[in-house]
Amino acid sequence: MPRLWKFTELIDTDVLAPGFYMKSPLAELATHCLGAIRPEFADAVRPGDVMLSGPNMGVGSSREQAAEVLKFLGIKAVVAPSFAGIFYRNAINLGLPAFTISPAAFAHPKLEDGASVRFTFDTAELILADHGVTIELEPLPQFLREMILDGGLVPHLEKRFLADADERER
Amino acid sequence: METLSQKLIAKASGLENIAIGDVVVCNVDLAMIHDSGGPRRVKPILDRLNLRVWDKDKVVVVTDHYVPANNDETRGIQALTKEWVRDQGIKNFYDEQGICHVVLPERGHLTPGKFCVGGDSHSPTGGAFGAYMFGIGATEMAGVLATGSIWLKVPETILIKWDNQLSPLVTAKDMMLAICRKIGMGGGRYQAVQYAGEAIRALGMQDRMTLSNMAAELGAQVGLIAPDETTIAYIENMGGVVADEWRDYQIEVPDKPGNLLNFDAASLSPQIAAPHSPANADDAEAFRNTPFDIAYIGACTGAKYVDLLAAAKILDGQHIANGVTLKVAPASLRDQERAREDGIMKILEDAGAEFLGNSCGICAGYGDDRLTEGQVCISSTARNFKGRMGAASSAVYLASPYTVAASALTGVMTDPRQVVERI
Numbered sequence: 001m002p003r004l005w006k007f008t009e010l011i012d013t014d015v016l017a018p019g020f021y022m023k024s025p026l027a028e029l030a031t032h033c034l035g036a037i038r039p040e041f042a043d044a045v046r047p048g049d050v051m052l053s054g055p056n057m058g059v060g061s062s063r064e065q066a067a068e069v070l071k072f073l074g075i076k077a078v079v080a081p082s083f084a085g086i087f088y089r090n091a092i093n094l095g096l097p098a099f100t101i102s103p104a105a106f107a108h109p110k111l112e113d114g115a116s117v118r119f120t121f122d123t124a125e126l127i128l129a130d131h132g133v134t135i136e137l138e139p140l141p142q143f144l145r146e147m148i149l150d151g152g153l154v155p156h157l158e159k160r161f162l163a164d165a166d167e168r169e170r
Numbered sequence: 171m172e173t174l175s176q177k178l179i180a181k182a183s184g185l186e187n188i189a190i191g192d193v194v195v196c197n198v199d200l201a202m203i204h205d206s207g208g209p210r211r212v213k214p215i216l217d218r219l220n221l222r223v224w225d226k227d228k229v230v231v232v233t234d235h236y237v238p239a240n241n242d243e244t245r246g247i248q249a250l251t252k253e254w255v256r257d258q259g260i261k262n263f264y265d266e267q268g269i270c271h272v273v274l275p276e277r278g279h280l281t282p283g284k285f286c287v288g289g290d291s292h293s294p295t296g297g298a299f300g301a302y303m304f305g306i307g308a309t310e311m312a313g314v315l316a317t318g319s320i321w322l323k324v325p326e327t328i329l330i331k332w333d334n335q336l337s338p339l340v341t342a343k344d345m346m347l348a349i350c351r352k353i354g355m356g357g358g359r360y361q362a363v364q365y366a367g368e369a370i371r372a373l374g375m376q377d378r379m380t381l382s383n384m385a386a387e388l389g390a391q392v393g394l395i396a397p398d399e400t401t402i403a404y405i406e407n408m409g410g411v412v413a414d415e416w417r418d419y420q421i422e423v424p425d426k427p428g429n430l431l432n433f434d435a436a437s438l439s440p441q442i443a444a445p446h447s448p449a450n451a452d453d454a455e456a457f458r459n460t461p462f463d464i465a466y467i468g469a470c471t472g473a474k475y476v477d478l479l480a481a482a483k484i485l486d487g488q489h490i491a492n493g494v495t496l497k498v499a500p501a502s503l504r505d506q507e508r509a510r511e512d513g514i515m516k517i518l519e520d521a522g523a524e525f526l527g528n529s530c531g532i533c534a535g536y537g538d539d540r541l542t543e544g545q546v547c548i549s550s551t552a553r554n555f556k557g558r559m560g561a562a563s564s565a566v567y568l569a570s571p572y573t574v575a576a577s578a579l580t581g582v583m584t585d586p587r588q589v590v591e592r593i
Contacts, residue, residue, distance in 0.1 A: 010447065013291075014535070014555045014557060014558040015555065015556060015557060018535070018557060019534050019536045020535055020536065020537075020540065022206060022235075022536055023241075023244055023247065023536065035562070036556050037556065055356055056355055056356035056389060059355055059356070060291060060553065060558075061290075061291045062207060062288075062289060062290050062291040062293075062305040062307050063206070063307070064207070064211075064308050064310075067307075082356060082359075084389055085360030085389065085391055086291055086306060086307060088360075089306065089307065089310055090306075090307035090309070090310065093309040093310050141193070143193070152309065153309050153313050154218065154309060154312070154313075157219060157313060157316060157317070158218075158219060161219065
């Protein structure tokens with residue numbers, strides 16, 4: 001069962017993707033993800049896990065590797081009461097679901113670090129089956145939903161260019 | 171009433187009526203990329219889309235993150251950068267000339283009314299010139315290079331008004347740390363921040379750049395300052411051309427009363443921000459006698475000509491204290507040369523400073539110059555996140571160049587007014 005990784009400290013881009021390893025391939029950079037504050041994270045995280053962070057998630061640099069390493073490590077969704085603007089756009093552009101949670105829902109006592117959790121994209125929910133609790137996240141605007149469903153900005157643009165080409169042929 | 175950000179976005183989107191919260195598509199007048207998030211990241215995407223850049227004359231490429239390139243990985247990145255620039259026919263290429271945010275305006279690329287994106291979070295620096303400029307990641311940049319356009323959500327405008335005049339030895343950096351202290355790193359809410367008021371009007375362009383630059387630390391999308399005669403004089407001096415429409419464009423209103431924040435410049439003291447957030451700022455006096463290992467004058471935020479000049483005013487004829495190191499990385503080659511001509515580099519050298527290259531240096535933490543385990547640094551840079559400038563156990567305090575230099579002089583953290591009666 002996928003687990004929840006909950007962080008209470010401010011998560012900045014530099015702790016997600018440390019500068020010194022930015023020259024390295026993604027697989028190596030990912031081994032240092034969150035190393036300065038949660039050294040076990042990169043080893044222990046499993047595909048399908050969900051990351052829950054406090055407000056202003058991803059503050060700092062424009063380096064999209066901050067979002068890319070999370071996706072690479074298998075994080076299925078990043079959830080936070082608020083996101084830093086550049087990180088939010090990067091996550092969506094890379095096809096990593098980023099969802100906002102209300103402060104009240106964020107404070108739910110069952111939303112603990114290590115809890116078993118399932119994230120559903122279609123309904124934008126965190127399901128804590130052990131406790132019979134379902135937490136609703138704020139829905140994404142339709143055009144951003146579509147971009148994530150396409151797999152991010154690049155496949156989204158590919159689709160658009162193909163459609164444009166079809167249009168011209170007709 | 172229309173705000174400055176709305177005026178800029180309306181022009182870029184070609185729409186007459188735009189409202190806060192509207193998602194609009196804007197045409198990009200300038201796209202700046204550097205060696206880290208630039209060619210090595212966008213080339214594979216453009217290749218996959220089988221496209222070249224939409225307009226090679228609107229693209230500017232700067233190398234500053236992997237400078238000096240002193241290992242195989244970084245030499246490879248720089249070789250790829252040069253090859254891609256050549257292949258795309260991009261003429262605006264500044265190789266090892268300094269940090270992108272300082273190089274762009276000194277080469278006349280930023281003018282009022284332009285809509286610009288940069289592949290770096292400190293891109294709001296362009297707002298000091300009346301350009302709507304913000305930072306984006308590499309995939310998004312590839313999308314801009316492919317299409318020449320980008321979407322945004324029309325922001326609110328948060329007007330930060332500074333009344334009265336700064337006292338001596340108090341700077342734009344102190345203003346910025348005071349804003350971070352008051353509204354926090356998320357206080358900009360990815361909206362448009364605009365700086366206004368008597369104290370802003372009195373600032374030169376490089377000091378204004380410090381404020382716009384650190385709009386990033388407020389979490390704002392942009393950090394605008396309405397263009398005035400100071401802006402126009404600077405741009406024309408650097409070879410830029412200001413369109414008639416923007417020669418006299420003053421608009422300083424927030425979009426609602428709650429988005430107006432008032433500060434008093436006259437009562438501001440030098441500020442220091444404790445690890446690990448710029449929002450941990452307090453009066454420098456509160457950190458009196460705090461020990462440190464390295465004093466650093468560096469980065470786009472804190473090593474421009476005016477910043478080097480400030481450090482030299484403190485250190486003229488003096489020598490730094492035993493037991494501490496002063497490292498200086500002038501933000502651009504031009505600023506360094508000007509500082510050399512004016513005797514500033516000599517003053518810093520005689521005071522015991524060590525010099526690093528004209529690049530992001532220790533601030534970015536990308537290279538071999540970085541903080542080691544347990545080192546404490548007082549720095550004129552923008553960010554003091556845990557581990558950003560080196561080891562996770564290192565600690566960074568942020569301050570103005572005056573305060574960093576005064577601290578280097580005494581060997582402990584010091585309000586510059588303690589060491590200089592007046593300048």
